[in-house]
Amino acid sequence: MSISAETFFLDSHAQGTLQSQIQQMIAQGILSGRFARGEKLPSSRKLAQHLGVSRITVTLAYTELVASDYLSARGRSGYYVSDTAPEPPATPPQVPKSDAVDWSRAIGQRFTGGVTPDRPRDWSRYRYAFIYGQTDPALFDHANWRLCALKALGQKDFTALTTDYYDQDDPKLIEFILRHTLPRRGITARPDQVLLTLGAQNALWLAAQVLLTQRRIAAVESPCYPALRDILTQSRCHMAPVDVDAHGLPPDRIPQADVIFTTPSHQCPTATTMPLDRRHALLDRARELDALIVEDDYEFEMSFLSPPSPALKSLDGDGRVIYVGSFSKSLFPGLRLGYLVGSESFIREARALRASVLRHPPGHIQRTAAYFLSLGHYDALIRKMGRVLADRRRVMESAIREHGLDIAGSGAFGGSSFWMRAPDGVDTRALTTRLMDQSVLIEAGQHFFPIANPPTNFYRLAYSSIPVERIPEGIARIARAIADIQTNPPPSS
The missing domain is CATH 3.40.640.10 (Type I PLP-dependent aspartate aminotransferase-like (Major domain))
Incomplete structure (x- = not known):
């Protein structure tokens, strides 16, 4: 990969000769990790034209960097970042410039602080992911x-x-x-x-x-x-x-x-x-x-x-x-x-x-x-999903009944989730955290309520992304976690 000449800029306030400034720019690029080993530098002609300096100035800078093992020269091919160039430090360098803007005053309207849940990006690594709205790769066409x-x-x-x-x-x-x-x-x-x-x-x-x-x-x-x-x-x-x-x-x-x-x-x-x-x-x-x-x-x-x-x-x-x-x-x-x-x-x-x-x-x-829609693939996908979700729903309903969990709402026509109610005193935020350690993902229900003090014992279980054979054990783990919280409630904050 070649490094573009447009990535280099001379600082009008920098100290030292033009040659030393060019050497410093390239060395800092290598030490910061922006320029990787084996990458090709711009030709001396291109870089000189871009920076508005003489070609000999660039050539001398390249020669000094070869001598200090930052660069290597390959015959008629040009200059490259040396395979033995110093490696970037393990921790990134500190940005020298500070942010002088008072953003608390500059921001006229705020959009942070909403209630939309933040789901784990690695949700698929959880074995029992009762998570809503994600795609099951086994079903997608x-x-x-x-x-x-x-x-x-x-x-x-x-x-x-x-x-x-x-x-x-x-x-x-x-x-x-x-x-x-x-x-x-x-x-x-x-x-x-x-x-x-x-x-x-x-x-x-x-x-x-x-x-x-x-x-x-x-x-x-x-x-x-x-x-x-x-x-x-x-x-x-x-x-x-x-x-x-x-x-x-x-x-x-x-x-x-x-x-x-x-x-x-x-x-x-x-x-x-x-x-x-x-x-x-x-x-x-x-x-x-x-x-x-x-x-x-x-x-x-x-x-x-x-x-x-x-x-x-x-x-x-x-x-x-x-x-x-x-x-x-x-x-x-x-x-x-x-x-x-x-x-x-x-x-x-x-x-x-x-x-x-x-x-x-x-x-x-x-x-x-x-x-995808007009060629009939969408309708075929919906029919396939309907059959699979119906099977998962049947297995989940059976497991929920077996373990005595309380369904607060379920679609009479289908859907892909159950709205659940935990016993009074069970905070499903704590339940969610506890279950994650057991490779189980559920959604706590507080963020669904548009009121100041929402109930804390609701949660949602979706079956759109979990294989049917994992559902019974996943429900069993949820039931055991709820029973454990009732027996050993977490200390109040």
Whole structure:
């Protein structure tokens, strides 16, 4: 690998001759680890031209560095970092310049301190990973996704690959969503009523930014999707948490609000499905309040126990429901591809906001997904996942009953997780830490509640990424850890 001449700069305030400054620059690059052994230095001509010095000055600097074994000369090939050059120190050198900015005053708005959980990056090394939303490599269709990605790289799709759509989207993917995805949810729409997003979370952020102000009120389920709580907190709107029950969000408990956020197909995180009569009641309540509804329809594809209920958007006769869909949960989370469906007026504003932030999702990702969907690979993957998840769910339910654990919520239509309740007095944050030492991963439930003092004894168990044969032992370890905490509670902080 060659070192570019553009990486070198002379300091106008540096002491010493030009030759010594060049020697020092190269030596510091080697000692700091920026220049590795065997890498080729720029030719003396190129470096001299770049630095604005004579070629002989650079040549003399190189010669001195060869003599001190920092560099080696290879005939007509040029100069290289010597194979016996001093190695960088084990600890990185201290940055000499201090940060003189008072960031506590300079930062005008803070976005840290949210409640979204921070999952271990090495989650797959845990033998019993009851972790939500991660891809099981045994289920994903690697071969066909690779073929679709290669197809999207072809000359035929050169325009889709390289074009700056500005504020538009790949017409092939939009066409598939309009003709295949939305009709399955009972929704009809036109191209100007659909906007692609970087996943459902990005869609929720766009909706919150367009619809909410500091004076408006957002009704939100409790418990809810943690990232939504962060989004609404950052929007500085007024949040009105509404406790869900066995059928999801109760319409008669919704206070005066401007926007209602709900997950009717699989309530997050309880996995409860809202019945049809309650969906009609929710629309009536929104009409009474003159409120809009943002429907997050995540995991509707995972209705493997029985067909999914109609989307709330499909029952909407007023145009007050904004629909959020995503391919990230059903394909893989790193895809970051979702969509918004709403009235032309709303989509126009959301499109303009998206264009000012990220323009559009990458064209190659859009076209690859369009091929994967339109060629039938997506439907085949969903059917395969449904069969496997149904088997895992059956085994997990049996293990949970055997060990006397308490299910607080589970989707009647399917899904990929159970919402669990530990006995009173068991803090699931402590439980989570204890289980990690036993190669078990669970999600503590506190961060799902958009309230100041959330209950501490809820947790979520997902079965999307754990092989079926590991489920019984994993549940047994959870049960033993809970019993141990009850017998030997940790000291109060």
